[in-house]
Amino acid sequence: MTAVVAMSTTTSPKTSLAKLVLYPKPKPFKVMVLGQSGVGKSALVVRFITRRFIGEYDPNLEKIYAFQTVIDNEMVYFEILDSAGDSHESEYANLESNIRWAEAFILMYSVTDKCSFDECHRLKFLINYNKRRRRLASSMRDSAIETPVVMVGNKIDQVGDRMVSTEEGQRRSKEIGCVCFHEISVRESIDQVWGVFRDARRFWRVSSKWSRRDGDRHPAALGRPLARAASDTTPDTNAAPPFCRRWTEMELDEADEVCVGRSDSTSSSGRSECGDEFRARASTDSRLPPRPARPRHPLPTRPFPAPVRRMSVAMRGNNASTY
Numbered sequence: 131m132t133a134v135v136a137m138s139t140t141t142s143p144k145t146s147l148a149k150l151v152l153y154p155k156p157k158p159f160k161v162m163v164l165g166q167s168g169v170g171k172s173a174l175v176v177r178f179i180t181r182r183f184i185g186e187y188d189p190n191l192e193k194i195y196a197f198q199t200v201i202d203n204e205m206v207y208f209e210i211l212d213s214a215g216d217s218h219e220s221e222y223a224n225l226e227s228n229i230r231w232a233e234a235f236i237l238m239y240s241v242t243d244k245c246s247f248d249e250c251h252r253l254k255f256l257i258n259y260n261k262r263r264r265r266l267a268s269s270m271r272d273s274a275i276e277t278p279v280v281m282v283g284n285k286i287d288q289v290g291d292r293m294v295s296t297e298e299g300q301r302r303s304k305e306i307g308c309v310c311f312h313e314i315s316v317r318e319s320i321d322q323v324w325g326v327f328r329d330a331r332r333f334w335r336v337s338s339k340w341s342r343r344d345g346d347r348h349p350a351a352l353g354r355p356l357a358r359a360a361s362d363t364t365p366d367t368n369a370a371p372p373f374c375r376r377w378t379e380m381e382l383d384e385a386d387e388v389c390v391g392r393s394d395s396t397s398s399s400g401r402s403e404c405g406d407e408f409r410a411r412a413s414t415d416s417r418l419p420p421r422p423a424r425p426r427h428p429l430p431t432r433p434f435p436a437p438v439r440r441m442s443v444a445m446r447g448n449n450a451s452t453y
């Protein structure tokens with residue numbers, strides 16, 4: 131285990147030599163900020179750490195910031211990865227290993243850029259793929275306890291340029307299974323920025339506490355609502371909390387389709403093969419290969435003709451017959 135070395139000033143009667151005391155290094159809370167280029171990721175992180183808004187940053191710089199502060203009366207040692215916005219195809223391995231490194235995510239878009247909003251869907255899909263504990267094939271209960279993702283719409287100060295409404299943001303956040311949704315202006319409000327990191331921490335605490343103790347008794351696994359963050363602007367219209375909806379029906383459908391596509395092309399398709407196909411799909415950059423054609427009704431596969439079904443039709447009177 132890595133350790134922090136501190137000098138103790140305690141003295142003994144025999145020697146006044148300083149004693150070396152080893153403290154375990156505090157466990158950092160690893161957060162990754164994800165989003166398309168230009169949405170304000172660097173601005174968010176720098177604002178959180180320095181409280182200042184700085185206009186321009188090196189767009190290609192990928193950095194981990196270490197920062198400690200008190201949240202909910204507890205010292206938190208943040209390690210914040212400000213990821214580079216536009217990952218090229220060759221950098222996907224890096225992106226995916228970064229995702230596996232993180233314990234919580236801030237998924238960011240700009241309300242003035244519809245493209246960045248759509249990108250969140252794909253990034254959340256990548257997070258799901260890389261962070262889920264077990265294969266998709268395992269039960270929904272297992273996937274209920276996962277890494278928290280906070281969705282953030284930035285640049286709300288640019289009122290006239292808005293392309294994504296608050297309602298759209300809230301809806302998308304629920305659809306893709308984020309734990310909460312914020313709309314902020316990094317430029318205008320330090321409090322809003324703090325709210326984002328505070329919620330990431332809070333949801334991570336709840337999630338890790340339950341997964342450490344007993345995954346099967348996690349409230350999400352039991353369908354019970356979790357306490358919502360005060361700053362979560364998502365209206366609670368749904369009985370099920372966002373935590374419960376790790377895999378949306380849309381994503382499950384996609385997975386099913388990939389599996390079906392594979393079993394169409396190869397005769398033996400196991401669950402692990404399905405996982406491989408899934409990976410290939412997850413690693414593409416909106417340039418997805420065409421989906422294999424899937425007949426609306428399954429084609430007959432029996433080598434012999436299917437038995438003729440006899441249907442009884444009840445006729446009036448005594449002339450009832452069988453066709």
Ligand SMILES: Nc1nc2c(ncn2[C@@H]2O[C@H](COP(=O)(O)OP(=O)(O)OP(=O)(O)O)[C@@H](O)[C@H]2O)c(=O)[nH]1
Pocket residue numbers: 165166167168169170171172173174184185186187188189190191213214215216284285286287288314315316317318
């Ligand atoms: N109006 C406004 N501009 C912002 C806000 N936040 C960031 N910006 C600006 O948006 C631009 C992009 O910000 P960055 O922080 O570099 O964005 P990024 O997501 O880190 O971009 P990459 O490093 O390319 O991934 C900069 O010009 C910022 O000044 C905001 O809340 N309001």
